Amino acid sequence: MLDRIEASGELRAGLTGDYKPFSWEAPEDRFEGLDVDMAKALAEELGVRLVIVRTSWPTLMDDLKAGKYDIGMGGISVTEERKADALFSIPLLTDGKAPIARCEDAKRFQTLAEIDREGVTVIVNPGGTNEKFARANITRATLLLHKDNATIFEEIAAGRADVMITDAIETRIVAREYDGLCAVNPDAPFTQSEKAYLLPRDGAWKTRIDAWLAQMEESGGKVEIFEKWVE
Incomplete structure (x- = not known):
């Protein structure tokens, strides 16, 4: 090389x-x-x-x-x-998977059990560890694949999805850029x-x-x- x-x-x-x-x-x-x-x-x-x-x-x-x-x-x-x-x-x-959601819903999605419920739409980008984590842990909520990771957070802000589970470092950055979106417990992610x-x-x-x-x-x-x- x-x-x-x-x-x-x-x-x-x-x-x-x-x-x-x-x-x-x-x-x-x-x-x-x-x-x-x-x-x-x-x-x-x-x-x-x-x-x-x-x-x-x-x-x-x-x-x-x-x-x-x-x-x-x-x-x-x-x-x-x-x-x-x-x-x-x-x-x-070192990082880990954590949720990001509309701020008004942040208290609803503190744990995986609260996220993985009927009536909740979890959005995820395909092909990486986000999809792998979602498929392993989301069995009751609706899982929505969105191919364009650059626009995926717009879907949450617009109400077409409820939550995404991604790396905590990304949730912090996105929460600063989108009014109305909040990182949920990024200092205590689900994984390491x-x-x-x-x-x-x-x-x-x-x-x-x-x-x-x-x-x-x-x-x-x-x-x-x-x-x-x-x-």
Whole structure:
């Protein structure tokens, strides 16, 4: 992998562009977010140019195995299923699944039992850990798949869905951007999981990425980027 990157002069970072604060599409087909800045820092460290490769949660693993990108970024959760086909960097942070709902309904959805009831519509984006969690835990409520994660919260705000269970870090960001939506107990999520960078099965590449992340931690560069995007 390092040979390919050096020979081509480019780092290909796979991003979905639909998950704040990690990556999302800005006007004029521009990507912004925490992991966009981290990808830029990595490309600079390697002395190559950054190329952002658009991927999606349903195609994330297939795109990696097809060699479409060198590093998957953008808030990827570490799972045993993904580890069967890929490597992960050292963890970036620990997070967990938590609800977001209209503020008027927040008290109704404090627990999974209160969410998983007839008459409640739970909305979820397909292909990632959000869908996996919802399918494992939602059996009585109506489960609504919404393919566009960038607009999924508009469905809750408009009353076409009641609640979404996603990563707590995202609920905090979205609650600040949508009047009337509230993160529900983001400091006490239903689960605990690590987020890290997704890598092909190349030990030398993982060693290089882990060393860069350790350097970013020691220099304060990682903290500076995180504080820019996560208040």
